Amino acid sequence: MEKIKTDLLVIGGGSGGLSVAAGAAQMGASVVLLEGHKMGGDCLNYGCVPSKALLSEAKAAFAKGRAPAKAYEAAKDHVRAVINTIAPHDSVERFEGLGVRVIEAYGTFTGAETVQAGDYEISARRIVIATGSSPLVPPIPGxxxxxxxxxxxxxxxxxxxxxxxxxxxxxxxxxxxxxxxxxxxxxxxxxxxxxxxxxxxxxxxxxxxxxxxxxxxxxxxxxxxxxxxxxxxxxxxxxxxxxxxxxxxxxxxGRKANTDKLNLEAAGIEPTKTGIKVDASLKTTNRRVYAIGDVAGGMQFTHVAGYHAGIVIRSALFGLPAKAKHSHIPWATYTAPELAQVGLTEAGARAQHGDKLEVVRFEYAGNDRAIAEGQTTGFIKVMIVKGRPVGATIVGHQAGELINTWALALANNMKMSQIAAMVAPYPTIGEINKRVAGAYFSPRLFESKMIKRVVSAVQRFLP
Incomplete structure (x- = not known):
């Protein structure tokens, strides 16, 4: 059995693991990556990429009327073509070109700092578990x-x-x-x-x-x-x-974390019902081992795994304090209309903030671009506490794109006045974000007796 020593061992070649491996290798660390199945993981092969490709073809078929029998086969051809186009970016060859040693085998812990994969035994200064999740199949009789x-x-x-x-x-x-x-x-x-x-x-x-x-x-x-x-x-x-x-x-x-092959007990790593126990720094109960993405037992989204990768790189490579927070993480359902959320929902915000909460909304039917394109179904509502958004809900055309503004706002603790100061090109669906900010300030400006008195006084003194 060949023994390998490395700075960083990454178990799992999905989105999170690939991000860690690529970043660490390009910054000068020696990196070994283990993947026993398909590079790119669930997102590329079975999740985000094929599902959005299929939805795209379905949208096109729907626009033309009832889909002919061969539309389904054509849609699946499109799905395969999209996967094949993206796959080289996640390939073994590309990562080896970045300086990562890729071993195509599953990893099993044999000790606190050692993992066996095929004919290799790898010891590492730091280990990242990024094994993702699989479909949950409940034990329904029959x-x-x-x-x-x-x-x-x-x-x-x-x-x-x-x-x-x-x-x-x-x-x-x-x-x-x-x-x-x-x-x-x-x-x-x-x-x-x-x-x-x-x-x-x-x-x-x-x-x-x-x-x-x-x-x-x-x-x-x-x-x-x-x-x-x-x-x-x-x-x-x-x-x-x-x-x-x-x-x-x-x-x-639903989904279940992929931990069965890891032999966590041998490394002193504590599992949970939903994955692996981690602290705010994404460290497991073995302080040399991190868990990221779906296997960490929290929000199961590809972009969360990518976010976790950045946390781990700062901590494992530079020794800097880095903690993950999830209050600013958005998610979306890519149906038509789309449904997107970041931060607290209205119910969650009311439970947490009570009377301090203000909720403002704006309907798609009030947006000129939505009217022009026949996309007037839906609304945005923003939950606000002391002038700062704490959550946003959007259902409607391009909701997954519009939510980005509010994810930025929550990540940077921005004020509603900063959103209102944005100038959006006309006519765009994106104006909805500015208009809902306007809905927050309009009562303060147009219904305020104080503002009216000030304007009246100023007008008397102007030449």
Whole structure:
């Protein structure tokens, strides 16, 4: 067995691990990267990239009317082409070119500072666990004998499902529901609680109504109790007796951290129910080992893994104090309309700030560009405490783009006056951000008796 010593060992070649490895190698550290499956991880191969590519093709098909049978195959060809275009950026060859030693094998801890991967034993000054997550498949009676898809298999499906059942009404379930409905499938979403239950309920309602108007059946409070049937004839029975029939089944109920192969106990690393226990610096209970991204057990987004990578680089390479915070991390569901959030929702802000909270909103119907493009469904609302935003909710066209402004504001503790000072080009959807800031200041300016008295006094003295 070959023994390797290195400054930094990264376990996992997904977005977070690749960011750490690339940054550390280019800054002069010796780096070993382990990846036992596919470089690029879930995001490139089974998640963000293929799902957005499929949604793009579905949008185009929807604009032309009902999708022909071959539209589904063409959409899958597009998905594969997009993955193949991006893949070289995440390839073994590229990272070896950056100076990273890439070992294509899974890593298993054999001690506090050592990991075995294939025929190699690696010891490192610092280790980063970036193994990501996998689809969670709950133990529903009968599921073990029925064929089903997950996000790791659905993008390889070539034949369009005639009637697709989706268990799970979160972002993944809703994105796949709209994509498949627009590509000609009949889709039923089966949700055990409330669809999009982690989002602002007012905003979620706007999106759910649109999906239902497109023909998607969304069944809430329908906890799956039993699954039966065979390929082409599947039934899901809810706890309350409702029965849903379809030709295909997609499981989209959540994700679980990938820790099974790591042998965490050998390294003195404490696991949790959702992943690995970390402190604010993303260090595990073994102070030489970090955990980032999905496996850290928090927000499961690609951009969070990238953010964590920056924290680790500052800490592990430069020895600088660096702590992760998540109050400024945005997220989005890329349906049409899109749904985006950063910071506190209205309910969360009211619970935390009480009477100090102000909520301002602006409707898409008041935006000239939205009117011109027929995209008037939706709204933005911003939660404000003492003149500073603490959260923003957007549902509507390009919500995932618009939320960037508010993520910037929260990350830098900006005031609403700074947002109001921005000049947006006319006509753009982005004016919505400025207009909602105007909605905050308008009552203070136009309804203030003091302001009116000051203006009246000044006018008397002007020449």
């Amino acid at each position: 599921l073990e004998s029925v064929p089903y898809e997950t996000n790791e298999t659905i993008f390889e499906l070539r034949e369009r499902p005639e009637r697709l059942l989706i268990i799970g009404g979160g972002p993944i379930g809703m994105e796949m529901a709209q994509a498949h409905q627009r590509l000609g499938s009949q889709v039923t979403v089966i949700e055990g609680a409330k669809a999009l239950g982690k989002d602002d309920p007012e905003a979620a309602t706007v999106l759910i109504e649109r999906l239902r108007n497109e023909g998607i059946v969304i069944e809430e409070d329908a906890l799956a109790a039993e699954i039966r049937g065979e390929a082409g004839a599947i039934e899901v029975e809810a706890k309350d007796g409702r029965i849903f029939k379809g030709t295909h089944l997609l499981m989209a109920v």
